[in-house]
Amino acid sequence: MENTTISVTGRGVVHLTPDVMRIDVSIRRVFKDYAAAYEAAKGNNNMLTKILAYNKIDTQKGKTLKIDIEDHHKSVYDKYGKYVGSELGGYELEQCLQVDIGLDKELANNLIKGIGKYIFGAQISLGYTLRDLRPAQLKILERAVKDAKEKATIMASALGCSLGNVQEIQYGVHDIHIFAETRNYHNNDEAKASTSESLDITPEDLSLADDVKVSWFICNSY
Numbered sequence: 369m370e371n372t373t374i375s376v377t378g379r380g381v382v383h384l385t386p387d388v389m390r391i392d393v394s395i396r397r398v399f400k401d402y403a404a405a406y407e408a409a410k411g412n413n414n415m416l417t418k419i420l421a422y423n424k425i426d427t428q429k430g431k432t433l434k435i436d437i438e439d440h441h442k443s444v445y446d447k448y449g450k451y452v453g454s455e456l457g458g459y460e461l462e463q464c465l466q467v468d469i470g471l472d473k474e475l476a477n478n479l480i481k482g483i484g485k486y487i488f489g490a491q492i493s494l495g496y497t498l499r500d501l502r503p504a505q506l507k508i509l510e511r512a513v514k515d516a517k518e519k520a521t522i523m524a525s526a527l528g529c530s531l532g533n534v535q536e537i538q539y540g541v542h543d544i545h546i547f548a549e550t551r552n553y554h555n556n557d558e559a560k561a562s563t564s565e566s567l568d569i570t571p572e573d574l575s576l577a578d579d580v581k582v583s584w585f586i587c588n589s590y
Contacts, residue, residue, distance in 0.1 A: 374470050374523060378516025383513045383573040386496035389476050390547065393465040398440045398458045405437045405461040416465055419482040423475060425467075434464040440501050456553035466499070468476050473567040484559025492559050496571040504576050509539075512580040532585035538585040539580045546574050552567040 382479040386426060416430045444458030469475055476494065483490050498504065518530075524531050550569050552557040 371388060372529075372586050373583050374520055374531075374586050375536075375581060376516045376520040377579050377581045378512040378514060378519065379444055379577060379579050380511030381575065381577045382504050382511070383575050384498060384546075386469060386498060386571050386574050388468050388499050389471055389473075389495045390497050391467045391469070391476065391479055391483075391486065392493045392495070392497050393467075393483055394491045394493075395461065395463040395465075395487065397491045398460050398549065400458050402437060402459045402580065406438045409461055411436070411464055411465050412465065415468070415486045416483070416572075419479060419486065420467065422482070423478050425475075425479075426470065426482065431466040431469055433462070433466055434462065436462045438462075453466055457533075458484075460548040460565070466471055468499075469576070474564050475561055477564040477567055480559050480562045484545050484553065484556045484562070487489055488556065490553075490556060490559065492553040493549055494553075495547050496499060496548045496574070498574065501546065501576075505578070508576060509576045509580065512578055513537075513582060516582040520582070520584055524584075527586070529586040529588055530585045535583040537580065537582050546576050548572065 393416070397408065398407075399408065413430075413432055417427045420427045420430050438460050439456055440460040441454040442456045443451060444453050444455050446452050448555055467479060469479070480494070483492060520531055540551070548571060549569060555560065
């Protein structure tokens with residue numbers, strides 16, 4: 369008789385070889401007025417487009433992830449060095465740009481050098497990710513359900529029972545991001561000095577995991 373349930377969380381894991389090099393660019397600068405900060409942000413976007421075009425890359429691959437301009441306050445001290453408060457000291461621009469390309473170290477090096485030369489204040493990180501997560505997500509989900517069933521079968525057998533029908537499956541929609549960072553360029557000079565040899569990196573496989581909770585009715589074996 370199916371009158372008792374057992375719930376088990378299964379976990380699925382896959383290890384995948386990355387197929388995308390990702391260049392993230394962050395800019396954080398302070399300007400005297402808002403208009404100057406805004407114009408700098410537009411200029412950075414335009415310059416990235418030009419760098420991509422020069423390297424014969426689809427300009428749509430250049431993404432602007434964030435543009436934020438906020439009041440920048442600076443500390444004020446009296447003549448004795450005692451802190452007395454703060455005052456508006458301009459406007460701070462925070463901007464994040466991103467480019468995904470194939471596994472091409474020569475091309476990546478050209479982009480990094482170009483960004484370092486023409487986008488002032490750029491901090492660059494280079495890493496690896498996957499072009500399409502969908503097949504991996506489906507494989508993980510299948511493995512997670514199988515893992516849950518294997519565990520539940522062992523547990524039921526230890527109790528002298530067997531699994532019955534599935535009562536419930538719980539799975540939330542997960543926003544999965546997978547990225548492995550390998551290099552950081554902290555300033556323009558470091559980026560301009562980049563060489564393709566310094567990018568001769570063999571990335572490790574990327575790990576992706578997810579969980580599914582499944583509940584079964586269990587039946588007595590006698």
